Amino acid sequence: MNEQHADTGGVKLDPTAPKRVIDYSLRRRAALADLEEGRVTLGEVCDADRYLVRAAEFHGHVSDELCPVCRKEHLVTVKWVYEESLGDASGSARTAEEIDELARTHDEFTVHVVEVCRSCKWNHLVESYDVGWPAGLSAKIRRANSLRGQA
Ligand SMILES: [Zn+2]
Numbered sequence: 001m002n003e004q005h006a007d008t009g010g011v012k013l014d015p016t017a018p019k020r021v022i023d024y025s026l027r028r029r030a031a032l033a034d035l036e037e038g039r040v041t042l043g044e045v046c047d048a049d050r051y052l053v054r055a056a057e058f059h060g061h062v063s064d065e066l067c068p069v070c071r072k073e074h075l076v077t078v079k080w081v082y083e084e085s086l087g088d089a090s091g092s093a094r095t096a097e098e099i100d101e102l103a104r105t106h107d108e109f110t111v112h113v114v115e116v117c118r119s120c121k122w123n124h125l126v127e128s129y130d131v132g133w134p135a136g137l138s139a140k141i142r143r144a145n146s147l148r149g150q151a
Pocket residue numbers: 067068069070071072073117118119120121122
C-alpha cells in the first residue's frame with residue numbers, strides 16, 4: 001500500500017481535471033441562427049431569470065466576448081454544479097475556486113457552464129463536464145487521510 005494513491009493503482013488522478021466534456025457551441029450557433037432568421041423570438045432566447053442574472057453578478061466570470069444578440073455587454077459565464085451527493089450545494093452557482101475545492105473533496109459531479117448577458121438576458125449552455133473523484137474514492141481518501149492524522 002503506497003499511501004494516498006493505493007486505490008488508483010498508482011495512477012495519480014487529478015479530481016479537478018474536466019472529464020466527459022460536452023461542447024454546446026453548435027447548438028448555440030443554431031439558436032442564434034434561429035433568432036436571426038425569425039424562427040424564434042427575442043423573448044424566447046433572452047429569458048434569463050432574476051436568479052440567473054444574480055448568479056452572474058456574484059459568481060460569474062466576465063468574458064472577452066460581447067453578447068452576440070445585443071452587442072452592448074460582455075458575456076458573463078456562470079458555473080452551476082449538479083449532483084445529489086453535493087447536498088445543498090447541488091443546483092447552485094459556484095466560482096472556479098469553489099468548484100476546484102468541491103472536486104478535491106467529492107465524488108464526480110457535473111458542472112454546467114452557462115453564458116449570460118446582463119443587458120438583454122440572452123443565456124445559453126456553453127459546456128458541461130464532470131469533475132471530482134471516481135465514485136466512492138473521495139470517502140476512501142478522506143478515511144486514509146484521517147488515519148494518517150490529516151483530517
Ligand atoms: Zn445581450
